[in-house]
């Protein structure tokens with residue numbers, strides 16, 4: 001019966017029906033008694049980052065509250081990805097659903113399996129745009145999400161819903 005702690009998640013996918021997959025993933029989290037969705041960003045269509053020879057992604061962010069410890073939240077998200085037939089073929093390759101833990105209760109976590117804040121979130125407009133919908137004042141590495149967004153490359157990112 002741990003305390004409720006705030007976290008933010010990044011969701012994305014670019015094969016199958018990523019929008020339906022994201023909605024199902026959020027519902028799977030919300031129906032648990034140890035997680036609840038506080039808010040969800042707008043949906044964005046975003047050019048692929050990293051490996052660019054693949055389909056555009058859909059991305060969103062969610063603010064949650066959870067009683068799960070960070071590594072347990074990670075395992076829970078991975079279980080949901082697996083249940084949704086997330087096939088992890090190649091690193092940064094196409095995927096039906098990706099759930100990344102972006103922040104967790106303002107903590108800095110540097111575990112083998114989990115690094116929080118997400119190490120690449122400050123370079124990724126596909127994370128910063130939806131996260132700013134939720135709360136642009138979240139501080140990551142000493143700067144607000146809004147400040148990181150202002151200097152990120154937002155080319156090609158558009159609201160999809």
Ligand SMILES: Nc1nc2nc(S)n(CCO)c2c(=O)[nH]1
Nearest residue numbers: 012046047048049057092098126
């Ligand atoms: N636009 C975009 N590019 C991406 N490259 C990778 S890897 N990913 C997966 C992020 O964990 C994405 C993504 O979600 N959106």
